[in-house]
Amino acid sequence: xxxxxxxxxxxxxxAWPAVWTLAKIVAIIAPLMIAVAYLTYFERKIIGYMQxxxxxxxxxxxxxxxxxxxxxxxxxxxxxxxxxTSKGLFILGPILAIAPSLAAWAVVPFWDGGVLxxxxxxxxxxxxxxxxxxxxxxxxxxxxxxxYPFLGTMxxxxxxxxxxxxxxxxxxxxxxxxxxxxxxxIVRVQGQGQFADMxxxxxxxxxxxxxxxxxxxxxxxxxxxxxxxxDVVEGESEIxxxxxxxxxxxxxxxxxxxxxxxxxxxxILTSILFLGGWLSPVGFLPDGFxxxxxxxxxxxxxxxxxxxxxxxFRYDHIMRLGWKVFLPVTLFWVLVVAVxxxxxxxxxN
Amino acid sequence: xxxxxxxxxxxILVGLAFGVAPIVMGRLIAPHRPDSxxxxxxxxxxEPFEDARMKFDVRYYxxxxxxxxxxxxxxxxxxxxxxxxxxxxxxxxRLFGFFEMFVFLGILVIGYIWVWKKGALDWE
Numbered sequence: 001x002x003x004x005x006x007x008x009x010x011x012x013x014x015a016w017p018a019v020w021t022l023a024k025i026v027a028i029i030a031p032l033m034i035a036v037a038y039l040t041y042f043e044r045k046i047i048g049y050m051q052x053x054x055x056x057x058x059x060x061x062x063x064x065x066x067x068x069x070x071x072x073x074x075x076x077x078x079x080x081x082x083x084x085t086s087k088g089l090f091i092l093g094p095i096l097a098i099a100p101s102l103a104a105w106a107v108v109p110f111w112d113g114g115v116l117x118x119x120x121x122x123x124x125x126x127x128x129x130x131x132x133x134x135x136x137x138x139x140x141x142x143x144x145x146x147x148y149p150f151l152g153t154m155x156x157x158x159x160x161x162x163x164x165x166x167x168x169x170x171x172x173x174x175x176x177x178x179x180x181x182x183x184x185x186i187v188r189v190q191g192q193g194q195f196a197d198m199x200x201x202x203x204x205x206x207x208x209x210x211x212x213x214x215x216x217x218x219x220x221x222x223x224x225x226x227x228x229x230x231d232v233v234e235g236e237s238e239i240x241x242x243x244x245x246x247x248x249x250x251x252x253x254x255x256x257x258x259x260x261x262x263x264x265x266x267x268i269l270t271s272i273l274f275l276g277g278w279l280s281p282v283g284f285l286p287d288g289f290x291x292x293x294x295x296x297x298x299x300x301x302x303x304x305x306x307x308x309x310x311x312x313f314r315y316d317h318i319m320r321l322g323w324k325v326f327l328p329v330t331l332f333w334v335l336v337v338a339v340x341x342x343x344x345x346x347x348x349n
Numbered sequence: 350x351x352x353x354x355x356x357x358x359x360x361i362l363v364g365l366a367f368g369v370a371p372i373v374m375g376r377l378i379a380p381h382r383p384d385s386x387x388x389x390x391x392x393x394x395x396e397p398f399e400d401a402r403m404k405f406d407v408r409y410y411x412x413x414x415x416x417x418x419x420x421x422x423x424x425x426x427x428x429x430x431x432x433x434x435x436x437x438x439x440x441x442x443r444l445f446g447f448f449e450m451f452v453f454l455g456i457l458v459i460g461y462i463w464v465w466k467k468g469a470l471d472w473e
Contacts, residue, residue, distance in 0.1 A: 021359050025359060076378065082389065102364035124427065150401050164420070245391050246391060250379075348434060
């Protein structure tokens with residue numbers, strides 16, 4: 001590989017590290033965008049089947065070209081900037097929504113060593129960059145200067161920060177066990193333990209000792225991405241589409257891409273933090289990216305399943321769940337895990 | 350060490366470019382025929398009235414303040430959580446390293462109970 005790239009590297013000279021990094025970034029973003037496009041297709045298809053209808057089936061065989069048709073349609077729609085808006089901020093909103101949801105992928109490990117930036121503060125970076133997502137929503141809603149976006153933004157901001165707390169405390173528990181902020185290291189730690197030695201790797205992953213945190217993280221992930229049943233933020237039947245009401249064409253498409261990219265992100269993080277990342281569930285099968293792909297797809301499927309199953313939560317119920325249920329539960333579990341690690345019964349030494 | 354973060358920086362820039370490019374493309378490719386009706390704020394069919402940036406519930410402020418307190422707490426917990434296993438393995442640090450954080454957390458919990466009793470977390 002190295003020898004093969006030598007002539008190309010010499011062609012670019014000093015700029016080569018930057019060019020090579022860019023190539024790797026494209027190699028992450030391109031499959032991600034295909035995954036995002038087809039997630040919209042599978043969402044419609046799966047929810048369709050759950051409601052005993054067949055979903056999109058006209059564009060291409062089995063409707064497989066539907067996402068492409070949707071993309072082209074959005075590209076050909078007028079980009080409107082309504083006259084009451086704050087123009088600069090209005091354009092900035094969708095950009096700030098999509099940038100963090102892509103940038104977070106810089107530290108995601110796909111297989112052992114298969115990570116763009118193997119930084120020791122990976123989890124901290126994820127926490128920081130996903131917090132920025134709320135700015136895209138706030139700026140978009142405020143800049144729209146219209147009533148529905150304004151209401152949607154207030155709800156979105158409050159909801160996203162509330163569930164960020166629960167997520168944060170859940171991550172603290174993972175940290176205590178893995179003793180590292182490096183995402184690759186977090187996966188490797190899950191591959192050690194009595195069960196892993198017995199060839200039953202899936203029992204030594206974090207989901208088992210941290211089961212309540214796993215559930216909290218998953219539900220908070222749905223709330224963070226403003227997906228059903230926590231979609232009061234953009235609930236079509238009450239506030240139209242929340243902060244996205246005034247957006248059209250590609251500006252709207254960016255919010256849409258960001259939302260689905262975030263779904264993939266939360267799913268892959270759940271897989272990495274709690275479900276052993278690229279590790280194989282049983283000893284006799286090889287580790288690898290395929291396991292991460294399977295686990296992530298399962299978690300994403302859960303997102304869709306939840307949307308098809310549950311009615312929308314009322315807003316005060318959402319806030320109560322975040323502040324009065326998840327927060328005490330996670331705080332308590334931080335205590336439990338800390339005592340567990342301190343006690344002679346610790347399984348992580 | 351620091352060069353590990355170079356790809357992260359590039360990725361953030363690519364992410365921003367990924368946001369700008371479609372908007373520019375949409376502006377260039379798609380038709381652009383604005384008129385005053387099209388450009389008025391959306392309001393379910395009728396003429397927009399009053400300022401959209403209206404007064405809103407004070408609880409949102411309260412929530413933002415509470416969020417900052419708890420988020421800072423998480424920031425303080427991060428380094429402690431990272432070395433907890435090391436603390437557990439060091440005899441001289443064991444009790445101190447363990448209980449110090451729980452004094453810290455205890456103060457937070459007292460505050461949390463107070464906030465709850467005051468009704469700051471109620472949304473009815």
